[in-house]
Amino acid sequence: MTTVRLPLFPLNSVLFPGLVLPLNVFEERYRALMRDLLKTPEEEPRRFAVVAIRDGHEVAPSSPGMPDPTATPQRGPAAGFGEDPARAFHGVGCVADAATIRERADGTFEVLATGTTRARLVSVEASGAFLTAELEELPEEQGDEAGTLAEGVLRAFRQYQKRLAGARERTLATGTDLPDDPSVVSYLVAAAMMLDTPAKQRLLQAPDTASRLRDELELLRAETAILRSLPSLPAADLTRAPTSLN
Template identity: 45%
Template sequence: MTARLPVFPLATVLFPGLVLPLHIFEERYRALVRDLLGRPQGAPREFGVVAIRRGWEVAPGAGRAVPGGDEVVLHEVGCTAELRQVTELDDGGFEIVTVGRRRFRVVDVDRTAAPYLTAEVAWLPEPAGANEVTELLAARVIAVFRQYLGLVRPGEQEVSEQLPEDPTVLSHLVAATAALTVTDRQRLLAIDDTAARLRAELRLLNREAALLRQVRAVPVPLTELAAPPAPN
């Protein structure tokens, strides 16, 4: 099953259930927000967020380089953003708060049907509920993620974040909040199976934790290592 969505290219990856605030200053995306607000009551007010694979442009009148437009190359998998809060600004822009909802694969991009990009998308499957394998993996991810957070914030005595018990929700939260690259996050978003996503996160968290331990093991500040040696 496919659908047609407005698309907002960004230099970030959105996951289902995660909050994404946005400042809308460019006219074509102001038009996108106005079109969403103009939909009938009860109709879904969501657009697709797709991370940029390559390319930037200077939009007419924008005055600065921004993602999007004819030259940008998008990743294949994105996530819809549901409009939750909208504040219109004096200059005609918007401050909006969105929440990720559904993953999709881009089938075709249309650059001419609207002031903004639109795309035909195919919805990706989301597993329902947990099973023994995902529950075991989720417990391991929680343990490693807490260790990782302890390395990120070494001054805190205890990491007390409330982490979700649902394995799929947990996998999305970890992917969005760990200090990963856009490429790493994009790979995680594209994984359909929760167990496979959790296994990938275990590898990434162990990698990041090992790097953090190496940095903390350096006996002098990194800034000193970068400075030229003092003359004798």
């Protein structure tokens, strides 16, 4: 088994390969991570791993931008994640490449990264200024009938979008802009659907593209049926995707 060690960035959301991730970084441990990534030359990938935090675990409050001004900040790279941080995270995440890292005058960072490949969490290390993880990168297998399934998912997704008329975010392009690669379709649809973190995590962890597309087809049909039964929805509000904060 070939593994790689990368900085670890836990989030309350799931990142998929090919998807863009904007980050507003204010916690000191993640500022340290970004300062370390900036040591990598611009022409080389500035890679880190994104993992979703399991339900019941909270991101530790920190001094600048602390959500609760009365809370006492916890310190250290594993603050808020318990004695064994690995147990606080889902076992499969996504490697990200930071295309831009901009440091603000107050020491916080504005980051734009893109998911590249899935990876399985092997171990987590908390001895430095920020968490690092040993990861096994996961190949994306197509599985049986992925192409046919992708066509069905795109048709179902269009119906789903129609039920969210007026929403301008988390939607896929139409017509000639739609991707041909079934795995790309599976990741785009997974990211665009209004699902909770556990559901998105299950899609990320699917054993192959065809399995993910089958699950998405089932989810899309169920969600569309629910939306059809409702008289109206504040779609723009429901689908608004804020910048991830950490």
